Amino acid sequence: MRKVRASMGTLGVLGLELVQMDTPPTTAYLQIYTEERCKANCLFCAQAKDSRAGLTHIARGMYVPADLDAVVSRLKMAYEKGYIRRACIQTALYDKWWEDTVYLIKRIRAENHIPISLSVFPLADAKYNELKNSGVNEIVIPLDACTPALFDKIKGQSAGGPYSWERHLDGIKRAARFFKSAGTHLIIGLGETDEDAVKIIDELHGYNVNTALFSYTYVPGAQLVLEPDKEESIRHYRTVQLARYLILEEISAYPDMRFTDGALCDFGAKRDVILRIIEDGTAFQTSGCPECNRPMANETFSMIYNFPRKLKDDEVASVKKELRLGWC
Numbered sequence: 001m002r003k004v005r006a007s008m009g010t011l012g013v014l015g016l017e018l019v020q021m022d023t024p025p026t027t028a029y030l031q032i033y034t035e036e037r038c039k040a041n042c043l044f045c046a047q048a049k050d051s052r053a054g055l056t057h058i059a060r061g062m063y064v065p066a067d068l069d070a071v072v073s074r075l076k077m078a079y080e081k082g083y084i085r086r087a088c089i090q091t092a093l094y095d096k097w098w099e100d101t102v103y104l105i106k107r108i109r110a111e112n113h114i115p116i117s118l119s120v121f122p123l124a125d126a127k128y129n130e131l132k133n134s135g136v137n138e139i140v141i142p143l144d145a146c147t148p149a150l151f152d153k154i155k156g157q158s159a160g161g162p163y164s165w166e167r168h169l170d171g172i173k174r175a176a177r178f179f180k181s182a183g184t185h186l187i188i189g190l191g192e193t194d195e196d197a198v199k200i201i202d203e204l205h206g207y208n209v210n211t212a213l214f215s216y217t218y219v220p221g222a223q224l225v226l227e228p229d230k231e232e233s234i235r236h237y238r239t240v241q242l243a244r245y246l247i248l249e250e251i252s253a254y255p256d257m258r259f260t261d262g263a264l265c266d267f268g269a270k271r272d273v274i275l276r277i278i279e280d281g282t283a284f285q286t287s288g289c290p291e292c293n294r295p296m297a298n299e300t301f302s303m304i305y306n307f308p309r310k311l312k313d314d315e316v317a318s319v320k321k322e323l324r325l326g327w328c
């Protein structure tokens with residue numbers, strides 16, 4: 001393997017591309033290089049076997065092929081200088097994925113103590129063990145959908161894919177026993193309610209699993225085309241971000257919260273506490289592994305779902321409006 005895919009922002013920080021950025025990534029976002037399509041068929045994904053999208057896309061991010069030696073050596077310098085504080089590797093399901101993944105991890109680890117996150121599908125315990133011994137610090141198994149029915153429709157059997165909700169959940173729980181830190185990704189905006197999202201985040205937190213939130217993003221050529229109502233989708237996203245923060249900080253939990261027809265109407269915490277959290281803004285920053293800020297992964301210049309840095313005062317004011325709580 002002589003190449004690796006890297007996000008444009010990552011190549012910018014590594015000095016391998018000239019990229020203008022408001023907020024540079026603090027994590028190096030990498031993907032295993034292959035020209036093959038993934039054997040899975042997640043409907044939102046550009047890489048999926050039946051997708052017609054270009055292989056360079058992950059959500060809104062462009063992952064372009066780069067020279068592996070150059071990326072590995074620049075990554076060492078960027079980590080030592082403090083520009084990059086984590087490496088995140090995305091895999092895909094193709095014949096040589098395991099060899100290529102282990103090779104990339106070992107190449108990075110041979111020169112660098114940088115924390116490594118690996119985003120992968122559920123694996124056998126022996127493979128988790130091998131990954132841990134190779135130097136993976138955080139393992140992330142994206143559930144993507146919030147309910148078993150949505151999972152089946154979007155990335156399971158009904159979508160023509162090999163995955164099942166039960167195997168993913170089992171793989172996540174086992175990973176949480178092997179690694180000090182295990183996580184998952186949820187894509188918000190696939191048709192779930194507030195309650196669906198909050199319930200699974202709370203359940204995963206009970207297994208010691210950190211949920212990172214992504215917003216649904218249309219990728220040209222991908223199989224899934226949703227056109228959600230803009231105001232409702234941002235209300236839903238902000239509500240789930242706030243509820244997630246309350247759950248992970250153990251300020252509230254799913255059983256303390258109240259819902260009307262799936263819409264969250266009571267966060268299960270006092271208003272002054274919630275107001276302080278909203279005004280602090282951390283709940284609306286990018287969630288996931290430590291030092292992961294994913295600038296422009298889902299965002300456009302007019303809509304920021306995950307803030308890659310501290311919120312400014314006018315952004316906190318916008319978030320308050322977007323939440324539509326009626327009292328702040």
Ligand code: SF4
Pocket residue numbers: 027086087088089117118119140183185212287288289292293294
């Ligand atoms: S949360 Fe960030 S660093 Fe962790 S796997 Fe996801 S994208 Fe990578």
